[in-house]
Amino acid sequence: xxxSGYNNNKGFTLVELMLSTLxxxxxCIIVWGLLGHYAMFCKQAEDKTDLYNSLRLSLNRMSRxxxxxxxxxxxxxxxxxxxxxxxxxxxxxxCLNNQLLRRENGSAAPLASYIENICxxxxxxxxxxxxxxxxxxxxxxxxxxxxLSLVTVTLTAAKPGVYSEPVTMTQIINLRVLP
Numbered sequence: 753x754x755x756s757g758y759n760n761n762k763g764f765t766l767v768e769l770m771l772s773t774l775x776x777x778x779x780c781i782i783v784w785g786l787l788g789h790y791a792m793f794c795k796q797a798e799d800k801t802d803l804y805n806s807l808r809l810s811l812n813r814m815s816r817x818x819x820x821x822x823x824x825x826x827x828x829x830x831x832x833x834x835x836x837x838x839x840x841x842x843x844x845x846x847c848l849n850n851q852l853l854r855r856e857n858g859s860a861a862p863l864a865s866y867i868e869n870i871c872x873x874x875x876x877x878x879x880x881x882x883x884x885x886x887x888x889x890x891x892x893x894x895x896x897x898x899x900l901s902l903v904t905v906t907l908t909a910a911k912p913g914v915y916s917e918p919v920t921m922t923q924i925i926n927l928r929v930l931p
Contacts, residue, residue, distance in 0.1 A: 796916045803909045803919040806864040810852050811923040813863065814845055814905055818925045824897045830887055833872050833903065845905075846870065852907065866909045868918055875902035901927055 764772075817837055825834035825842075832846040837856070844855040845863075852864040873883040876899045882890045890896060903925045910918035 799911045800916055800919060803866060803911060804921070806866075807907045807909055807919060807921040810864045811905060811907060811921055813854075815923055815925045817843060818903055819928060821927065824900055824903075824927075826891075826897055828872065828874075828897065829891065830871055830873070830884060833905075864907075864909065866911050867907060868910050869906075869908040871906045873904045873906075874900055875904070877901045903927060 818833070818835065820838040822836040822838065822840070825836075827834050832844055834842065834844040837843045841857050842855075844853075846853055846855070847867045847870040850865065850867055851862045852867045852870060853860045854863050855861075871884075873881065874897075875881050878899055880890065882896075904922060905925065906920065906922045908918050908920045910916075
């Protein structure tokens with residue numbers, strides 16, 4: 753046999769195969785890690801979007817009802833608002849067990865989940881503004897809701913197990929002239 757026949761073999765050596773396998777494995781590990789981060793990012797974005805939509809729908813419903821309220825109850829405070837709606841029914845909005853609840857004539861229905869906090873603040877025609885800093889002193893009068901013109905509703909929600917910041921939305925509601 754001719755020695756020149758061995759020099760023309762076109763194949764890979766074992767070392768070349770091992771190096772190429774190592775490089776492909778490293779690329780696969782990197783791509784797998786990137787896909788994992790991308791999937792986590794997409795899940796967080798989806799959860800945040802769901803929370804925003806839930807809060808937006810809840811705030812829109814509250815806004816529509818409060819704009820048509822017949823009167824706001826003096827029992828309202830920073831964490832619950834009670835009023836008489838346009839049909840003459842008592843309606844309350846409040847948070848209980850991480851749910852935003854709407855109670856009408858004694859029966860409660862959930863509007864949104866994952867609610868961490870609800871806060872109401874009140875502005876009056878006279879320029880008075882009631883929030884966390886002064887509710888105890890200003891709410892001492894039984895007719896403290898007289899002259900109420902604006903209600904500010906702030907909702908905060910966060911989905912458990914999600915590594916993102918809580919979502920907070922605020923709505924300022926102009927009330928019609930209340931009796």
